Amino acid sequence: MSMAMRQKFLNQYKNTGIESAVLGATPHKRVSLLYDGAIRHVRLAKLATEQRNIEQKSLHTGKAMDIVSGLRASLDLEKGGELAQQLDALYDFVLRYLLAGSKDNDPENYVVVMEILQTLQDGWNAMPDTYRAMGDEELNHLRVQDNG
Secondary structure, three states: OOHHHHHHHHHHHHHHHHHHHHHOOOHHHHHHHHHHHHHHHHHHHHHHHHOOOHHHHHHHHHHHHHHHHHHHHOOOOOOOHHHHHHHHHHHHHHHHHHHHHHHHOOHHHHHHHHHHHHHHHHHHHOOOHHHHOOOHHHHHHHHHHHHO
């Protein structure tokens, strides 16, 4: 088996493992994984900016923006109240800073974004264990009770 073929199989195996981990995770864990991914891509975009690697900077900035856009799109602005509104504004700020950092080749924009995302993740991970362990069905049941 060629080295390229081995690498392809390894990548497929790794992607399958990641997909399985995500699909089997609680909603809380899925959001935490998204924060992990966004922070990782912002860190890599910052590094690429410092190294003047435009291709990698663009790749990682785009991936971070996709993740943050997904987090933003998942907000329920009607039912989420003030917290959802504040998160929406923060995600908008993060997206604008990522775009500006990429456009201006400014690594400091990435530092600001990493700090914001890390703070959000820390807050998310401080959620009480009772809610962190809930599955999709349990959370949907709570939503129905809150709206009923």
